[in-house]
Structures are given as structure tokens and as C-alpha cells.
Amino acid sequence: QVQLVESGGGLVEAGGSLRLSCAASGRAFSNYAMTWFRQRPGKERDFVATISYNGGKTYYADSVKGRFTISRDNAQNTVALQMNSLKPEDTAVYYCAAHWGVVSTTASDYNYWGQGTQVTVSS
Numbered sequence: 001q002v003q004l005v006e007s008g009g010g011l012v013e014a015g016g017s018l019r020l021s022c023a024a025s026g027r028a029f030s031n032y033a034m035t036w037f038r039q040r041p042g043k044e045r046d047f048v049a050t051i052s053y054n055g056g057k058t059y060y061a062d063s064v065k066g067r068f069t070i071s072r073d074n075a076q077n078t079v080a081l082q083m084n085s086l087k088p089e090d091t092a093v094y095y096c097a098a099h100w101g102v103v104s105t106t107a108s109d110y111n112y113w114g115q116g117t118q119v120t121v122s123s
Contacts, residue, residue, distance in 0.1 A: 002026040002098045002112040009094060009117030012086055016121070020081040022096035022114055030054070030074040033103040035110065036081045038092035038119075045095065047105040049081060057103060064090075086121045093118050 008020040022034070035050035049060045049070040058070050069082040079096060094117050097110035104110070 002029065002032060004096050004098060004112060004114035006094065006096050006114040006117040009119045011120045011122065014086060014088055014121055014123050016086050017082070017084045018086065018119060020083065020094055020096075020117060020119070022079045022081075024077045024079070024098065029077040029098075032098040032100055032112075034070075034072055034079040035097050035099065035103070035105070036070060036079075036094060037097060037107055038090075038094045039116075040092045045107045047107070048094070050103045050105060051079065052103050053101070059103065059105065083119070086119075088121045088123045091119060091121050
């Protein structure tokens with residue numbers, strides 16, 4: 001069982017940066033792949049970035065590649081998403097999610113979700 005709490009969202013101008021953080025409680029955090037998804041109004045939840053259990057592998061959606069960086073600290077039970085060069089189309093609620101074992105970009109594979117944090121990018 002893993003409980004996840006996101007923080008770091010807010011309002012930023014286009015071109016700006018934000019850093020999201022997800023704090024996990026529960027055991028065996030280092031056994032979980034961790035992923036950020038986002039959901040825009042009226043849209044499905046989309047994959048953003050994922051990181052393997054030990055941080056050795058990362059994958060990104062094409063729309064954020066080169067602008068966003070996912071990282072994790074297994075000693076602190078946290079995962080972060082550094083978002084640079086933000087665009088208005090990045091506006092969404094961002095969720096972190098945990099998946100036991102291998103990475104997955106499919107939301108339905110995830111059993112553990114945070115409550116989400118709002119990111120709003122103004123033009």
C-alpha cells in the first residue's frame with residue numbers, strides 16, 4: 001500500500017518553470033515505478049513521464065520531451081517533475097501514480113494515485 005501526496009502546482013506565465021513533488025508513504029517505495037500523468041478539462045488522463053524503480057530508466061511523452069525532467073529520491077520516498085519552458089497547453093491537473101515493478105505509460109495499470117495538483121500556465 002502506498003499513499004501519494006503531490007505539491008508544487010500553481011500559476012505561472014508561459015516560458016516559466018515549476019517543480020512538482022510527490023511524497024510517498026508506505027513500505028517498499030523503491031520497488032515501484034513512478035509516473036506523472038495529467039488531465040486537462042474534458043480530456044482523459046494522459047501520460048507525462050515515468051521513472052523506473054531505481055531511477056535507471058525514464059520515458060517522456062513527446063509533448064514534454066526536452067522540457068520536463070522526472071527524478072526520484074528513494075531515500076526520501078519522493079519523486080519530482082521539473083517543468084521548464086511551460087506552455088499554456090501544459091495547463092492541467094497533474095497526478096503522480098505508483099506501479100509495482102516495471103514502468104508503464106497506461107493509466108489503467110496504476111493502483112495508487114495522489115489527489116492531484118493544479119498547474120495553470122498563462123499566455
